[in-house]
Amino acid sequence: MSESFVRTIHAPERMPPNAQIGMVRWARENLFSSWFNALLTIFSIVLLFLTLPPLLDWAIFSAVFSGEDGAACRVDGAGACWAFVEAKFGQFLFGRYPAEERWRVLLTLFLGVAGLAPLLIPSDFPKKWFVAYLLVPFPLLAFVFLSGGLFGLAAVETSDWGGLMVTLVVAVTGIAASLPLGVLLALGRQSDMPVVRILCVVFIEFWRGVPLITVLFMSSVMLPLFLPEGMSFDKLLRALIGVALFSSAYMAEVVRGGLAAVPAGQYEAAKALGLTYWQSMGRIVLPQALKTVIPGIVNNFIGLFKDTTLVLIIGLFDLLGIVQSNFTDPTWSSPQTATTGYVFAAFVFWIFCFGMSRYSVYMERRLDAGEQR
Numbered sequence: 001m002s003e004s005f006v007r008t009i010h011a012p013e014r015m016p017p018n019a020q021i022g023m024v025r026w027a028r029e030n031l032f033s034s035w036f037n038a039l040l041t042i043f044s045i046v047l048l049f050l051t052l053p054p055l056l057d058w059a060i061f062s063a064v065f066s067g068e069d070g071a072a073c074r075v076d077g078a079g080a081c082w083a084f085v086e087a088k089f090g091q092f093l094f095g096r097y098p099a100e101e102r103w104r105v106l107l108t109l110f111l112g113v114a115g116l117a118p119l120l121i122p123s124d125f126p127k128k129w130f131v132a133y134l135l136v137p138f139p140l141l142a143f144v145f146l147s148g149g150l151f152g153l154a155a156v157e158t159s160d161w162g163g164l165m166v167t168l169v170v171a172v173t174g175i176a177a178s179l180p181l182g183v184l185l186a187l188g189r190q191s192d193m194p195v196v197r198i199l200c201v202v203f204i205e206f207w208r209g210v211p212l213i214t215v216l217f218m219s220s221v222m223l224p225l226f227l228p229e230g231m232s233f234d235k236l237l238r239a240l241i242g243v244a245l246f247s248s249a250y251m252a253e254v255v256r257g258g259l260a261a262v263p264a265g266q267y268e269a270a271k272a273l274g275l276t277y278w279q280s281m282g283r284i285v286l287p288q289a290l291k292t293v294i295p296g297i298v299n300n301f302i303g304l305f306k307d308t309t310l311v312l313i314i315g316l317f318d319l320l321g322i323v324q325s326n327f328t329d330p331t332w333s334s335p336q337t338a339t340t341g342y343v344f345a346a347f348v349f350w351i352f353c354f355g356m357s358r359y360s361v362y363m364e365r366r367l368d369a370g371e372q373r
Contacts, residue, residue, distance in 0.1 A: 059343075064336075073334035081336040085344050088326050092344070095162015095322055101154060104145040105165055111141060112172075120359070122366065134176075158236040162317040164348065169236070170243055170308045170318070175301050177244035182251025187281065189256060200252075207249035213310050215242040220314035239311050247304050254296040258289030291367045298360035302353045320345050 031041040062079030064072045066086070073081035085092070094102050115134045119127055146169075149155035161169070188200035207215075219238040262285050270280030290297070312321035323341040326332070 070332040070334040070337060073332075073336050078334075078336060080343065081332070081334055081340045084326075084332045084334075084337050084340055087332065088323075091163060091322055091326065092319060093164045095165060095317055096160040097156060097162070097165065098154070098160070101148070101156060104148070104153065108142045108145045109168075111138060158234055159315075161236065163322045164319045166236075166311065166316055167305075167308045167318040170240060170311060170316075171305045173240045174243040174247045174304050174308075178247035178251045178300070178304070179297070181244065181248035182255050183286065185248060185252035186255035186259060189252065190259060204249045204252050207246050208253070210246075212243070212246050212307055213313055215246050216310055216314050218242075235314060236316060239314060239316060243304070243307075247300065251297070251300055254293050254300060255289065257296065258291075258293035259285065261292050262288050294360055294364055294367070298356055302356055305352060305356070306349060319348060 030037075032038045058079040060079075062077060063082055064078055064080070065082045067073065067083035070081065070084065072078070072083060090099065090102075094105055097105060112134075115130050115138055118125065118130050119134075144150050144153070146161070147156060147158070185200050185204055188196045189204065191197045191200070216239055219242040220235055223238060224232055266284055266288065267280065270284045275283070308318050309320045311318055312324075317325060323345045327338050327341060
C-alpha cells in the first residue's frame with residue numbers, strides 16, 4: 001500500500017505566459033482580438049505611416065518659426081509659416097482692440113474664470129454666491145472694462161473688437177443665456193395652460209426653422225429698418241440677442257427630452273410631499289432631467305461655439321474672420337500662409353471644444369449620467 005504524500009512547502013510561483021501579460025496581452029485583446037480588428041489595426045498603422053511623417057515635416061521640421069516678413073516662408077521646401085502666426089498673434093486674440101488697453105480684456109477674462117472655476121470644481125463650498133456674481137456683477141464689470149467710457153477708461157467701440165475675444169464673447173453669452181431660456185421654454189411647452197404652451201411651441205419651431213446665418217443677417221440689416229428713426233442698437237448686441245434666442249430653441253428640445261425621461265412616479269411623489277410646481281421642478285424633476293441630458297447640452301454648447309464663425313457675415317471679425325483678413329497682407333504673402341492660419345484657427349477651436357467634451361464626460365461619470373439603465 002503506497003503512502004500519501006503531503007507537500008510541506010509551497011511550490012515556487014511561476015510567471016504567467018508572456019502572451020497573458022503586459023503589452024502583448026493588451027494588443028491581443030484590443031488590436032488583434034479578431035480578424036476584422038486585425039485588418040483595421042494594420043490599415044491604421046499603414047495610414048499613420050503614410051500621413052504622419054509628411055505632417056510632422058510640414059508642421060515642425062521644415063516649418064518657419066521666425067521672420068520679419070513672408071520672405072522666409074516663400075523659399076522652396078518651406079513648411080508651415082508659424083512666423084506669420086507669431087507676428088499676428090495679438091490681432092488673432094484681440095482684433096483691433098488698442099494694444100495699450102488690452103489689459104482690460106485680460107482682467108475681464110481673469111474675473112470670469114475666477115467666478116466660473118469654483119462652479120466647475122466639485123466641492124462642498126456654497127456656490128450660490130458665485131452664481132449670483134456671474135449673473136449680475138460680472139456682466140456689468142465686463143461691459144465697463146471692455147467698452148470703457150466710464151471711470152476714466154478710454155471708450156473702445158465694438159467695431160474694434162475682434163479675434164478670439166469676439167468668439168468668446170458671443171459663445172459665452174449664448175451659452176449662458178440659452179440654458180435658462182431653454183429650461184423655461186421646455187417647461188412652458190409641457191404646461192397645462194394652452195396659451196403658454198402654444199407660445200412656447202411657436203417660439204421653438206420658428207427659431208429652429210430659420211438658419212442662424214439668416215437670423216444674424218436679419219438682426220444686422222433688416223432689424224434697423226423697423227426701428228423708429230434715430231434709434232439703433234449696437235451690431236454686436238443684436239448678434240448676441242439673435243444667437244441667444246436661436247440656441248435657446250434647440251436647448252429647449254434637449255431639456256424636454258430629459259423631462260420626458262423622468263419617471264411619472266417622481267412627479268407624483270413631489271405632489272404627495274405637498275411641493276409646489278416650482279419646488280418640485282427645481283428640487284426633484286429638473287436635477288434628474290438635466291443629469292440625463294448632459295451629453296446633449298454640451299453638444300449644443302460645442303455647436304454654438306463653432307457657429308460663432310458665422311458672425312463674419314455681418315462684419316464682426318471673430319477668430320476665423322481675423323485670420324482670413326490677414327491673408328491679404330502683402331507682407332506675409334506666401335504659399336503656406338493661408339494653410340498655416342487655418343490650421344492655427346482649427347487648433348484653437350479644437351482645444352475649447354475638446355475641453356468641453358472631456359468635462360462633459362467627467363460630469364457624466366461623477367453624476368452617473370452615463371450609467372446603463
